[in-house]
Amino acid sequence: MPSLQLTTPEAKLADAKKQLSLPDIVVICGSTRFMAEMAEAELRETTARPAKIVVKPACDLKSAHELWSDPVEAEALKIRLDELHRSKIRLADEVLVVGDYIGDSTRDEIVYAKSLGKPVRYTHPEVDPDA
Template identity: 50%
Template sequence: MSDRPEIVCICGSTRFVDEMSAANRELTFAGAIVVAPGVFLRAEDREANGSITDEQKTALDALHLRKIDLADRVLVVNPGGYVGESTGREIAYAQATGKPISFTDPV
């Protein structure tokens, strides 16, 4: 038996940065190691930090799949049941790799 904390990967639309932050906080206080998107591409973030290139977006998407690889399970933050295209790909990847998946809202 391992005493390693559970690793949870948060997935979801980056428009839900506040909800992801709340989930991250809750999981962290529960003793989990949390991996989550590191760059949030909301309009106000783009204005402050400049837009990203298509190549950077592709690299970020691939990096997030590696985060799923590291995780014991995936938590999809999906207020109102919303699952966008990128999150849908992440869910399909997690399913294909046998990761347990849970959602914050019914889908």
């Protein structure tokens, strides 16, 4: 009888990505004040050799939009988006922190990524809290 191998969901995901020959996935983190820099980082990571799949924040709640014009709905959306971004971190192989400033949310994301064993890179290494 074959032995039963118990594995973590993370190990199963890594194995599935390997079997599918998927490129590495990088998640971009940072303050939404750096949305333009995030777009540039996405472009560079996507066109690099080897190319990477890039996931990043899609909503800038500090910019006016009808989807978050109501303050109560905006707060609920922020909570959902924070949870979604943590899912992106779990999915990713590595984290790229964009910008020359790290706020509380980004700091929490870095701590979370490191707790999962994800490597973290910085576009501005001087903001690395471990440097």
